Amino acid sequence: MTTLRVQARGYGAILGAGWRTALAYRGALMLTALTTALSLAVQLSVWNAVYDGRSGIQGYDATTMTTYLLAGNLLAVLLSNQIDDTLSGDIYRGDHVVGLLRPIGFLGSHAAVALPYLAVRLTLVVLPLLGFALVFVPLATPTVAGFTWFAVSAVLATTLGILLNLLVGLAGFITTSTWGLRYLKGTVVAFCSGQLVPLELMPAAVRGVMEWLPFAAMVNTPVRLLLGRLEGLAALHAVGVQLLWVGLGLLVCVFAWRGALKRGEVSGG
Amino acid sequence: MIEAHELSKVFKVRKMRPGLWGAVRGLVSADVEEVRALDGVSFSVPAGERTAYLGVNGAGKSTTIKALAGVLTPTSGHCRVAGRDPRADRYAHARTIGVVFGHRTQLWWDLPVEESFRILARLHDMSKEDAALNRKLFDEVLDLGEIAHRPVRTLSLGQRMRAEVAAALFHNPRVLLLDEPTIGLDLLLKEAVHELVNRVVADRGTTVLLTSHDVADITAICERVVVVDSGRDVYTGDLDDLLRQAPTRTVRLDYSGDISPESLVSHVRHYIGLVQVEIVGRRRIKVEGPPDLATPQAVLNAVSGLVTVTDLVAPEPTLGEVLRALYVRTAEPARGAR
Structure with missing residues (x-):
C-alpha cells in the first residue's frame, strides 16, 4: 500500500512537471492551432468543391462531412503528444538513463507527461477552434448517445495515440534516427485513420484492409460514433475493438520496453 | 556496499x-x-x-x-x-x-x-x-x-x-x-x-x-x-x-658556493649513482631518480662540504605522474604478450 502511495505521489510529481513544461511552449501551441485551422480550411474547400451540386456522397451530406472533418482533425491534434519525439531523442543521446534513475515507471512517466500536454492542447487549441467552428460553420448536431459514445471512444483513441508514440519512440533503441519512422507514422495515421477521408468513402478493398488496422480506431471510429453512424451493438463492437487495440498496444509496449532493457545499451559516454 | x-x-x-x-x-x-x-x-x-x-x-x-x-x-x-x-x-x-x-x-x-x-x-x-x-x-x-x-x-x-x-x-x-x-x-x-x-x-x-x-x-x-x-x-x-608507488622522486637544491655547476652535477651523479642530475637555474640543480636513491638526505650527503645549501625541496609526486607511470607499466606486459 505504501509503495502504491509513493508511486502515486511520484506520478503526481511527473504530471505536475508535465503541466508546467507543456505551458512553457505557448508559441508552439499557437502555431499548432494556426496550422490545424489552415489545414481544416483547405480540406473544407476541397470537399466543398467535391460537393458542388451534389446532395451527398455515401450518406455524407456537406454538413455531416464538415462535422466529420472538424471532429477528425481536432481529434488528430490530441493524437500528437510528442512522446515519440522526446523518447527517441532521449534514447539517441543516451539521456533516457536519467529516467531509469528515477524510482518510477519509465514508460509510465513518459505517458504521464503526455496527459497534461494533451490537456493543454485540448484547452488552448481544440476548444477555441471548436468554439469558432460552432459559431461560424454549419455543423451536424450529435445525439446525446452519439456524443457519449464519442467521449468514451475519443479517450481510447487518445490512449492508442500515446501507445503508438511510445512504440515509435522505443524504436530509437533499434534505429539510430527515428525521423523517417515518425514522418511515416504521421502520414500513415493521417490517411489510414480516416482523418482526411472517411474510410466509408474508400474503395471496398482498401476499406477492408484499413478497418483491420489499429489506425481506424484512432479517428474513424470515434467520429462515426459522434455522427451516429455506429449505434447500439455496432457502437459497442467498435469500442470493444478499440479496447482490444489498447490492450494489444500495452502488451507490445511492455515487451518492447523489456527487450530494450535487456539490450540495455546507452549512447554516448 | x-x-x-x-x-x-x-x-x-x-x-x-x-x-x-x-x-x-x-x-x-x-x-x-x-x-x-x-x-x-x-x-x-x-x-x-x-x-x-x-x-x-x-x-x-x-x-x-x-x-x-x-x-x-x-x-x-x-x-x-x-x-x-x-x-x-x-x-x-x-x-x-x-x-x-x-x-x-x-x-x-x-x-x-x-x-x-x-x-x-x-x-x-x-x-x-x-x-x-x-x-x-x-x-x-x-x-x-x-x-x-x-x-x-x-x-x-x-x-x-x-x-x-x-x-x-x-x-x-x-x-x-x-x-x-x-x-x-x-x-x-x-x-x-x-x-x-x-x-x-x-x-x-x-x-x-x-x-x-x-x-x-x-x-x-x-x-x-x-x-x-x-x-x-x-x-x-x-x-x-x-x-608512494611513484617510480621517481625529485629533489631540488639551491646552493651557494664557488664550485662550478657542471662539477657539482658530476659529483652528485657520481656520489648517488643511477639518478639524473641537471642544472635548472642559477645555482639550482634537480636530482631525479628512484625514490630510494633520490632522497633529500642523499642529496645533502652528496653536497656536504662542497656548497652551502640555501634551500632543499622534495615535492610529493602528483597523482597524474603516478597514474601515467602505472598505465605505461600495465601496457608493457600487454605489448610483450603480443
Missing part, C-alpha cells in the same frame, strides 16, 4: 566507412565491430568509503558507473550495490543511489531549478522537513539561491553542474556515483562541490564512487583508488599508497 565481480561489457558498434561512397555502401551492408569496454573488472567499496575509479578515456569508467547505476546490462559478471542487484529492483535501487553524469541532466530542462527539487522530493517521497533541510544546506554551500528561479535550460554549464550535484544528493542516497561531477566548474565551484560532498558524506556516511580526470576531485574527496585500464582493474588500494 559496492561490489563488482568480473564485470564485462561488449558493445557491438557499426563501423562507418569513410566518404560518400562508404556511406552509400553502408546502406546495403554494414560491418559490425565488437568493442570490449569492460574486461573482467572486480573491486569492492566498503560502506562509508570514498573511492576514486580512475582510468584513461575509454578505460571503461563510465560503463562501470552505468552498470552500477542499473542503466546498463553487463555482458557477463555481476555487481551489487547496497546488497542489491541494480537491475533486480529498479525503484528501490533508484532510492538508494544518487548519480551525477557530468554531461547529462537529471533536472527538468524547461522548469526552474527549485521546481526540479520539489519534484525530486515528491518522487523520492521525502518529508517536508528533510527536503527543506537539504535545500538550506545546498543553498549555503553551492549558492543555489541565485539560480533557483531560472529554467534549467538557461543556466551555464557551471550553474547547472552545481544543481546536478545537489540533485544527486537531495534524497539522502546511501551510495553516490559521481561521473565527472565537476566538469565545467571553475576552481571555486569545484571546491564548493568537494565541500558539499565531504560534508554530506561525513554527516550521513554515504559511500562514494567517483570518476574524474581532475586530480583535485580525487585528492579532495577520496581515500581509496581503483585504477582501470583497457577494461581491467590494474590497481586497488589507498590513495597514499598509490602516491
Whole structure:
C-alpha cells in the first residue's frame, strides 16, 4: 500500500512537471492551432468543391462531412503528444538513463507527461477552434448517445495515440534516427485513420484492409460514433475493438520496453 | 556496499566507412565491430568509503558507473550495490543511489531549478522537513539561491553542474556515483562541490564512487583508488599508497658556493649513482631518480662540504605522474604478450 502511495505521489510529481513544461511552449501551441485551422480550411474547400451540386456522397451530406472533418482533425491534434519525439531523442543521446534513475515507471512517466500536454492542447487549441467552428460553420448536431459514445471512444483513441508514440519512440533503441519512422507514422495515421477521408468513402478493398488496422480506431471510429453512424451493438463492437487495440498496444509496449532493457545499451559516454 | 565481480561489457558498434561512397555502401551492408569496454573488472567499496575509479578515456569508467547505476546490462559478471542487484529492483535501487553524469541532466530542462527539487522530493517521497533541510544546506554551500528561479535550460554549464550535484544528493542516497561531477566548474565551484560532498558524506556516511580526470576531485574527496585500464582493474588500494608507488622522486637544491655547476652535477651523479642530475637555474640543480636513491638526505650527503645549501625541496609526486607511470607499466606486459 505504501509503495502504491509513493508511486502515486511520484506520478503526481511527473504530471505536475508535465503541466508546467507543456505551458512553457505557448508559441508552439499557437502555431499548432494556426496550422490545424489552415489545414481544416483547405480540406473544407476541397470537399466543398467535391460537393458542388451534389446532395451527398455515401450518406455524407456537406454538413455531416464538415462535422466529420472538424471532429477528425481536432481529434488528430490530441493524437500528437510528442512522446515519440522526446523518447527517441532521449534514447539517441543516451539521456533516457536519467529516467531509469528515477524510482518510477519509465514508460509510465513518459505517458504521464503526455496527459497534461494533451490537456493543454485540448484547452488552448481544440476548444477555441471548436468554439469558432460552432459559431461560424454549419455543423451536424450529435445525439446525446452519439456524443457519449464519442467521449468514451475519443479517450481510447487518445490512449492508442500515446501507445503508438511510445512504440515509435522505443524504436530509437533499434534505429539510430527515428525521423523517417515518425514522418511515416504521421502520414500513415493521417490517411489510414480516416482523418482526411472517411474510410466509408474508400474503395471496398482498401476499406477492408484499413478497418483491420489499429489506425481506424484512432479517428474513424470515434467520429462515426459522434455522427451516429455506429449505434447500439455496432457502437459497442467498435469500442470493444478499440479496447482490444489498447490492450494489444500495452502488451507490445511492455515487451518492447523489456527487450530494450535487456539490450540495455546507452549512447554516448 | 559496492561490489563488482568480473564485470564485462561488449558493445557491438557499426563501423562507418569513410566518404560518400562508404556511406552509400553502408546502406546495403554494414560491418559490425565488437568493442570490449569492460574486461573482467572486480573491486569492492566498503560502506562509508570514498573511492576514486580512475582510468584513461575509454578505460571503461563510465560503463562501470552505468552498470552500477542499473542503466546498463553487463555482458557477463555481476555487481551489487547496497546488497542489491541494480537491475533486480529498479525503484528501490533508484532510492538508494544518487548519480551525477557530468554531461547529462537529471533536472527538468524547461522548469526552474527549485521546481526540479520539489519534484525530486515528491518522487523520492521525502518529508517536508528533510527536503527543506537539504535545500538550506545546498543553498549555503553551492549558492543555489541565485539560480533557483531560472529554467534549467538557461543556466551555464557551471550553474547547472552545481544543481546536478545537489540533485544527486537531495534524497539522502546511501551510495553516490559521481561521473565527472565537476566538469565545467571553475576552481571555486569545484571546491564548493568537494565541500558539499565531504560534508554530506561525513554527516550521513554515504559511500562514494567517483570518476574524474581532475586530480583535485580525487585528492579532495577520496581515500581509496581503483585504477582501470583497457577494461581491467590494474590497481586497488589507498590513495597514499598509490602516491608512494611513484617510480621517481625529485629533489631540488639551491646552493651557494664557488664550485662550478657542471662539477657539482658530476659529483652528485657520481656520489648517488643511477639518478639524473641537471642544472635548472642559477645555482639550482634537480636530482631525479628512484625514490630510494633520490632522497633529500642523499642529496645533502652528496653536497656536504662542497656548497652551502640555501634551500632543499622534495615535492610529493602528483597523482597524474603516478597514474601515467602505472598505465605505461600495465601496457608493457600487454605489448610483450603480443
